[in-house]
Amino acid sequence: MKNKITIILFFLGLYLNAQDFKFGKVSKEELLEKTCPIDSSANAAILYNYRSTYFTLTNTGLELYTEIHKRIKIYNKDGFDSATEEINLFKTNGSNEFLSKLKAYTYNLNNGKIEKTELKKDQIFREEVNMNNDQVKFTMPNVKEGAVIEFRYRVASPFIWSIDDFVLQYNIPVKKELLRLKTIDGIDFKTTSKGYLQAYPKRSSEHDLNLDMGMVINTYELENVPALKEEKYVDNIDNYRAGVMFELVSITLPGTFSKYYAQSWGDVAKTIGSTDDYRNGLDKTKSFDDDLESLIKGTINQVDKMKLIFKHVKDNIAWNGMDGKYFYNGIRKALKEKKGNSADINLTLVAMLRVAGIHANPVAISTKDNVKPYFPTVDRLNTVIAYAKINNEEYFLDATEEFSDINVMPVKDYNWSGILIDNPNKVWQKINLKEPEMAIGQYAINAKLDEEGVIEGNFKAKYLKHKAYEFREAFKDQVLEDFIANRESTYNNIEISNYKVENAKTFSGAVQESFNYYQENGAEVINNKIYIQPFSILKIEENPFKPNERLFPVDFGYAFLERSVLTIEIPEGYKAETQPKPVLFKMPNSLGEFKYMPTLLGNKLKLMVEFKIKKSVINADKYLFLKQFFNQIIEKEAEQIVLTKA
Structure with missing residues (x-):
C-alpha cells in the first residue's frame, strides 16, 4: 500500500535558526555523536539544510539569488560519499548562472579540540556537463569518521522566471x-509538491527596501526527514524524492502590464x-543533399529508405554524450566533424527523412x-528524438546510441x-511514445548427466529487441576471456568452451x-541416488523484491x-x-506468467519453461503479487528431481 508521510510545518523565525546553526560554529556534541538519532543505520546525516531564494536588484538588473548552507555529519567510512558536493549551473544563449562566496570546512576532534580544515580553491573543479549545464564539484578535505563538514555558497541567476x-x-x-522562497507580490508561481512526503509552507509578507x-x-x-531509500527496478529515484516545484503562472504588476x-x-x-533551430535549422540541407540522393537512389519503399538513412546518420555522426533539444553544432558542422549532441544527430535524421519524402518530425522528451x-514546461524537456509515420505506422528513432534501432530506443527514452x-x-x-515490443530471449540446452553428477552440454541462445540491445551493450x-568468465x-x-557469438557488433x-x-557439480550423488535441479543453469537465484512493502x-x-527448452x-x-509436476503461475491482470512443463521419456528429461512479464511498469499496488510471483518461480526452479537405479 502506498504510504504518504505528512509533515506538519511550524515557523520558529529565521533569527532563532540562524543562532542555532551559525556558520562555523560546530559543537563538540555534534562531533561526538556516534549514530544518527532518527536512523541508527545511517552512515551520514544532514544536520542542517538551509536555502533562501529571493529576487534582488543588481547593477545588471533584476536577478534571482539562492543562498545555501549545509552541515553534514559523517558517522563512518561508508558515509564518506556524502563529503562530495555537486552544484549545477544553467547556461543558455550567452547567459549563465554564477557561483560565488563558496566557503567550506571539515571539522574533526583531535585530542579533545576541534580541528578545522578549509577547502582550498585548487580542490574545486568545474566542468561542462552538456551545452546547457556546467557543474562545480568538490570533495571535502581531511574527512574522518565522526567528522562534520559544512559549506555555504550563493548562486546568482539571470533566469528570474525559473x-x-x-x-x-x-x-x-x-x-x-x-x-x-521570497517572490515579488504580483509575480505568481504555482507550487507543486512531489514525492511521498508532503510539506506545506508558512506564508508571510514584507516590504523589500532594495526593490521597494x-x-x-x-x-x-x-x-527528522527520513532518507529516501533506493529500491531495485526504479526508473529514477528522483521522481519520488520529496520536493516542491515552482511554475510561473502570471505577472500582474500594478501600473505596468498583466501576463498569464x-x-x-x-x-x-x-x-x-x-526557435531558429526548428524554424530554419532543419531546412539547411545543402550539406547532405548529394550524399542522400546517392544513398537512397533506386530505393522505392519508404521503410527501406528510413532504414538506410537511420544507419547513415548513426555511421556519420557520433554522439558526444550530451543531451539537448537544440543544436550544439548544427547539421553542417555535425556532419563535417562527425560528432554532435542528441539534437545534432536526431534533428539531422529528421531533416534527411523529410528530404527523402518521409513524413518526419522532432519529438522533445524528458529522459529517465x-x-x-x-x-507543461520547456525547461524539463532535455532531449529530442525523431518520429516518422509511413502508411499510418508510427516509428520512433534515436540514433545517438550505438545499438539503438528503429522502435528500439535506449531504455532511458521511455520515460x-x-x-x-x-x-x-x-x-x-503531446503524443504517446510507442511502447517497445516484447524483448525475447530463447534458450536451447542439450545436456548429458553421468553417474558422478557431472553434466556436459551444449547451450544456444537467441536474443531479440531490447534483449539483443542489452547483450550488445x-x-x-x-x-572475450573476461566476458566468458562472467557468463x-x-x-x-x-566451464565454457567453443564460445561463439553472432551479430553482436551491429x-x-x-x-x-x-x-x-x-x-562438475551439476548434480549431487548420495547413497546411489542422484539429486538434480534440471533448471539450475538458468534459474533465478534470488528474489530482487525482498521488502514487504514498496512505495514506487x-x-x-x-x-x-x-x-527455454x-x-x-x-x-x-x-x-x-517421482514425476516432476507441471505448473502455471499467473499474476493478476495478466501482468506476468510462468509455465513449467516437464516431460520424461525413457532416459531423457525434457523441460519447457516460459517466463513472461507483460508490462514494462508494474504499479506499487501490485507489488506484493509480484514478490509472491517471483518467490513461486524461485521455488519451482530450485525443485530437485531424484534419480534412482532401476
Whole structure:
C-alpha cells in the first residue's frame, strides 16, 4: 500500500535558526555523536539544510539569488560519499548562472579540540556537463569518521522566471531544514509538491527596501526527514524524492502590464518549434543533399529508405554524450566533424527523412535520468528524438546510441510521453511514445548427466529487441576471456568452451550465442541416488523484491519473454523416483506468467519453461503479487528431481 508521510510545518523565525546553526560554529556534541538519532543505520546525516531564494536588484538588473548552507555529519567510512558536493549551473544563449562566496570546512576532534580544515580553491573543479549545464564539484578535505563538514555558497541567476526545485529529501536523513522562497507580490508561481512526503509552507509578507516592492514569503521548516531509500527496478529515484516545484503562472504588476503563463503542452511544443533551430535549422540541407540522393537512389519503399538513412546518420555522426533539444553544432558542422549532441544527430535524421519524402518530425522528451515533467514546461524537456509515420505506422528513432534501432530506443527514452513539433503542418501536441515490443530471449540446452553428477552440454541462445540491445551493450569493448568468465559465473559456475557469438557488433537483427559447457557439480550423488535441479543453469537465484512493502512502481524498462527448452539425458539404468509436476503461475491482470512443463521419456528429461512479464511498469499496488510471483518461480526452479537405479 502506498504510504504518504505528512509533515506538519511550524515557523520558529529565521533569527532563532540562524543562532542555532551559525556558520562555523560546530559543537563538540555534534562531533561526538556516534549514530544518527532518527536512523541508527545511517552512515551520514544532514544536520542542517538551509536555502533562501529571493529576487534582488543588481547593477545588471533584476536577478534571482539562492543562498545555501549545509552541515553534514559523517558517522563512518561508508558515509564518506556524502563529503562530495555537486552544484549545477544553467547556461543558455550567452547567459549563465554564477557561483560565488563558496566557503567550506571539515571539522574533526583531535585530542579533545576541534580541528578545522578549509577547502582550498585548487580542490574545486568545474566542468561542462552538456551545452546547457556546467557543474562545480568538490570533495571535502581531511574527512574522518565522526567528522562534520559544512559549506555555504550563493548562486546568482539571470533566469528570474525559473526557480529550481526545493529538495526536501535526500539519500541520508535530515535533522533540520529551513527553506525559504521570497517572490515579488504580483509575480505568481504555482507550487507543486512531489514525492511521498508532503510539506506545506508558512506564508508571510514584507516590504523589500532594495526593490521597494511587496514580497511574498513561503517558508518550509521540517525536522527528522527520513532518507529516501533506493529500491531495485526504479526508473529514477528522483521522481519520488520529496520536493516542491515552482511554475510561473502570471505577472500582474500594478501600473505596468498583466501576463498569464498557464500553458498547455501544445504551447510548449509551439514555443520550441518557434526557435531558429526548428524554424530554419532543419531546412539547411545543402550539406547532405548529394550524399542522400546517392544513398537512397533506386530505393522505392519508404521503410527501406528510413532504414538506410537511420544507419547513415548513426555511421556519420557520433554522439558526444550530451543531451539537448537544440543544436550544439548544427547539421553542417555535425556532419563535417562527425560528432554532435542528441539534437545534432536526431534533428539531422529528421531533416534527411523529410528530404527523402518521409513524413518526419522532432519529438522533445524528458529522459529517465532527467525525471518526469509534472506540468507543461520547456525547461524539463532535455532531449529530442525523431518520429516518422509511413502508411499510418508510427516509428520512433534515436540514433545517438550505438545499438539503438528503429522502435528500439535506449531504455532511458521511455520515460513519459513526447511533445510533437510538426511546424510544416502546424501541429504542436503531446503524443504517446510507442511502447517497445516484447524483448525475447530463447534458450536451447542439450545436456548429458553421468553417474558422478557431472553434466556436459551444449547451450544456444537467441536474443531479440531490447534483449539483443542489452547483450550488445554488455559485450562491446570487453576482453572475450573476461566476458566468458562472467557468463560462467552467471550460469551457475559452469566451464565454457567453443564460445561463439553472432551479430553482436551491429545494431539490427537478433544476436545468437552458443557454447559447450562442463558442470562438475551439476548434480549431487548420495547413497546411489542422484539429486538434480534440471533448471539450475538458468534459474533465478534470488528474489530482487525482498521488502514487504514498496512505495514506487517497478520499472523493468520493457516487457519480456524468456523461453527455454532443456533436454537432459540421464545415466543408463536410472529412473525418476517421482514425476516432476507441471505448473502455471499467473499474476493478476495478466501482468506476468510462468509455465513449467516437464516431460520424461525413457532416459531423457525434457523441460519447457516460459517466463513472461507483460508490462514494462508494474504499479506499487501490485507489488506484493509480484514478490509472491517471483518467490513461486524461485521455488519451482530450485525443485530437485531424484534419480534412482532401476
